[in-house]
Amino acid sequence: MRKRLPKLNELQPCKIEVEEEGSKRFDCRRGPREQKSNDPENSRNYPSPSTTGEDDIRRLIDDIESIVTLSHTIRVFTIKWQLIRKKLEELSMFLVAAETPLPRYNHNDNNVNTQNLHQHKCLSEAVAAISGTVRVCRDLANRCINVSYSGKLLMQSELDRVISKLDFAVKGVTDIYNSSGVVTGDLALVVLKPGLGSGREDMRFYVKDLWTRLKIGDTQMKRQALVSLNEVITEDEKYVKIVVEMGDLVILLANCLDSNDCCIQEQCAFAIAVVSGFDSYKGVLIVSGVIGPLIRVLEKGSLKAKESAIRCLEKLTENGDNAWALSAHGGVTVLLNLCSNYEQVDVELIGPACWVLRNLVGVEEIKRFMIEGDAISVCVRIIKGRDELGQIGAAEFLQSMASGDENVRQLVIKEGGARALARIVDPKSNYSFKSRESALKAIENLCYLSVESVNMLIGYGFMDQILYFLRKGDTSIQELAFKSACRLCGTSEDARKSMGDIGFMAEFVKFLEAKSYEIREMAAEALSIMVLVPKNRKKFANDDHNIGLILQLVDPKEGNSGNFKFLLSIILSLSSCNHARRKIAHSGYVKNIENLADAGVSDAKKIVRKLSANRFRNMLNGIWHS
Template sequence: MRKMGNQEDFAGEPNQFKKEEPAGTSNLLRRAAELIATVLSLSLSIRSFATKWQLIRTKLEELHSGLIAADNCDSGENPHLTGILPSVISTAGECRDLARRCSDLSYSGKLLMQSDLDMAIAKLDGHVSTLSEIYKRGILANGSALVVSKPSLGASREDIRFYVRDLLTRMKIGDLGMKKLALRNLYEVVIEDERYVKAVVDVGDVIHVLVGFLSSTDLGIQEESARVVSVIAGFGCYKGNLVNSGVVASLVRVLDCGSEEGKVAAARCLVKLTENSDNAWCVSAHGGVTTLLRICDGDDGGCKGDLVGPACGVLRNLVSVEEIKRFMIEEGAVSTFLRLVRSRDEAIQVNSIGFIQNIASGDELVKQMVIREGGIRALLRVLDPKWSCSYKTREISMRAIQNLFFSPLSSVAALISYGFVDNLLYYVRNGEVSIQELALKVAFRFSGTSEEAKKSMGDAGFMAELVKFLNAKSFEVREMAAETLSGLVMVPKNRKRFVQDDHNIALILQLLDTEEGNSGNKKFLISILMSLTSCNSGRKKIVSSGYAKNIEKLADSQVSSDAKRLAKKLSTNRFRSLFSGIWHS
């Protein structure tokens, strides 16, 4: 880190800057760097002319970093560098004097001091430009090029800014080796600490330099800058800074002709940037949609998912723009992504399913296109327990099926014919908690789509599984199971099957007991019993159950009108004496 001076040194002219010393390049570099560090230290306590001093500090930090970088180079006695150092030392001395006068308010007038500060800024700017030119001309060769040590944990904002400024200088004026090292160090700090990301945005030209590096002919520089930019893009408040610097066009160029690693970083960055649909047009305007479709279309099962996955993710975000969506459809995106749904790579599968859902949602014509091209079978294949897929992918596929194919009735019929009900039942029975609850919710929605859906669920064995959930700990699960079951038993074939198991009716009657705390389900439980009274065997089993008294309790409680209607229905005709006997026994 930089050396900070002692404020006692500022009382008078420090002797070390007066006495004669050898004028070698290395010695002059150290003298200049030490004096600049001293001025930086003093300037931190200045409260007057704050804006001017912020500019001066920025120039001093950049100049200081350049001098340290030069000192790390195998330059020997370099006449070009040696020639500017006396002027740098002189300007730094002037800045030190200005800092002292601003600190103790000993200047003669504000206007004069403002003029002096402006002159100092101009001189410093000239020194930075001259030093930068020396580097660009290749006069200084990179030796060890050691980067300033990374600030310790809990470092001050000023130390962080200084470190980022040092890296910026090396990125601007260093050779390829120095630039790559600076970029790697920058990536390490921004990935660890958000404060460095803020410093990157706040300090000078860092963003512009990074965006410029994306067009570098050196693939290493391109890759390293793409990685840093991708991290910055992960912070919503800084996306605008990147977009305003022209990053989208540069990222599309990397996708077009960059290295494999560079393309991956560029695609990941664009995924984050296109979460805001306003940036979608920018991607399209620079030919990004065509490039991304080409990347996705090139996957034949052997292409790396590291690139295809995020490329799919970008296109998934762009679908929200109607004009771009139409262009993608014309370019054959539907068939491309249905093929990618069959990929073995999770990232590709997840983004492909998301793309299909987004492009077909709310658009009946596109939905029919998806069905014609095998979309239902492709998504059901993900749910097939025989295929190896992650639970995350299965959940996303299940949601997509629910959102796209539960209407019209022709889609529901296709789902039934392709075995959707059996797959759904498998996850209700055997899935992990998250997918099991999702499967139950999907089953509830599916049961309400058509009479055929209810019949197929009854044939598959859904009712026995739903009965098990009537006693679940979760109120939501209990209620969903009861409501789904109440819909299924409205179908005569399902009702006959349900009453064949005496345990089913006994459990429902038992759960009607007000002392068991299942009052939230009672409406649906009574609805189930009302349906069962439509068949003689159902009525007989209800009135002969040992728990039939619970219906009387509910009817007498004046709480449930549904219970009164059920009791009245059970008390008619030839069941009246039997039911009355049970009530009063």
């Protein structure tokens, strides 16, 4: 089912040195001519190959995996056994790659046969030597489990010795791949990608094979391995979990971010960005040291690599605890420089850079550093530009900076932030819906908090802009404008007067019959605030339709009971006006108010008392003048 890596016997002669007991070494460069004349390798009657070589490799792999499993139960010298376990796993990885059937000899090609026989002997000797070291590992493991060693110092010395042997063995096998050209694009066969529904072991085997190629392959093979890795981790998140569980693979990806090869750098950045999309795996990335390399990519990488790197940093900094890690590697300065030079930088990076900076605002020291670094004026300039993502990112960053900090809010307004945002809202400008949405939210958070700022907005013509979208905007922008206007009328009496003068109340009345309950309630609340101003109250009462509609809507049969609080508040305010009170009393829907009063609704009772007092006064006036 799986295609293996190329057969070691097909490779050019290479040197492999494996240390066995007594420091015996095997040198594969030694050719047949150096052998004694009675050596079978010099005979022209070449023997048929046996399967002993493959069997030995398989047994060795099984032994190594058995010792790795056994080592997890050891409770003494844990640090040293972790190192031994890592070396054994590396060794197993190379041996799995070498585990392929040896080729049949070509009886018509003496040169090939001589080379194959020599490679066969070289591999067999290496496996035999490594097997001896593995047997020593098993013996030491059993002794540590049973605590049957004579002394700690002596056991430490023996463990150090076996670590040295394993390290030597790994280096020797690695040399086969690096110096012999085993893993090159021309020679390597790719392990087949597991199909849909494949088991976890098959998936892990495939990822492990890609890891091998990424670690010891040439440039072309590294590229192919990364492309294949990115293909599976984007298709199935199970592969992402396997990648994370193989911690060394994440570290390898982090190290490859510093590759001089543009393709390798881009593919590694993409893979790390995919992993960063899972909250539970972000800690593994941080521990694996990705922050520093990602920042270096932002400084010198290609556009594609930078896009993945900055997306990853945005995800990682969503956890405020990681802000210091980014700052420690100079990330804040790099991001500020990127934003400062936004005219020379690819626009795709500006918005995400602002979002990363936004995530760092929670750390007061970093926030102050950004303010001193002129971050506010930089963001205002970005808002004045034409890039949509940049405008959105800068607007969100400024909101986060000013949140709960009056001094920063004033600084943003002083630097021209409010005026720049108001220009985006202007119907005469040609900005996207998303840019206008972010601008409106920013204006609400920055300017609706003080009377001075609201008056400044009025001077910019902001209210006329909102009213235009209420009347003529499409559904999406109309809803944004409506919600912003509802909040605006609650900011100050001057704002309510201005809104009443230019016609906001008539627009709010239209929303009283909207399909959305939320919109109906917001419209009723806004009107209840607007009519607190006597001038607005008189203007509202002049339109008979307004009073009739509100009295009609307080009918419980109409299903507007949720709005009764604000609708009754409107009627109660209107009832303080003689002109409006007469219209209410003579309306055909006044019975709705009386029914609510009979049901014990407090505001309805107040309205009925006002209406009754007015009727009583009218009766007295009639009697007095009769």
